[in-house]
Amino acid sequence: ILADVGYISKGLRTVFAQRGYTFWTPYRSNMKGAKEHNNPVLKRTRRLIETTFSKLTAAGSEHTCTRSLAGLRAQIESIVMAHNLRILGNGNVTN
Structure with a gap:
């Protein structure tokens, strides 16, 4: 699972490892063993995942009425659909 170390506690990591x-x-690039x-x-x-979540949050999914x-x-479906249409319209995933 791709994870962010800031949100994964050692306890949670252990529970998931058992499963x-x-x-x-x-x-980080300055950490020992980073290149390997x-x-x-x-x-x-x-x-790509973080960029997509950022775009979806900016589109209004964080605050809802x-x-x-x-x-x-x-x-949520309309935000995701608009995002996907934007990708199709640009012809790539990074914009």
């Missing part, structure tokens, strides 16, 4: 899950968190540990493909994937679960679902 067969492994968390991968990138090392940091997988470029995983780092790119993680950056919906009054029902159905309204929240409709708002």
Whole structure:
């Protein structure tokens, strides 16, 4: 599982390890063993995920004025659809 070390406690990491899950968190470039540990493909994937979440949050998914679960679902679906249409319109994933 791609994870952010700031949000994963040692206890939670242990519980998930007992269930067969492994968390991968990138090392900072100045940390010992960073070159061996940091997988470029995983780092790119993680950056894409973080960028997408940032864009979705900026689109209004963080603060909502919906009054029902159905309204929240409709708002989230519309935000994700607008994001995907933006990607298709640009012809790439990074914009």
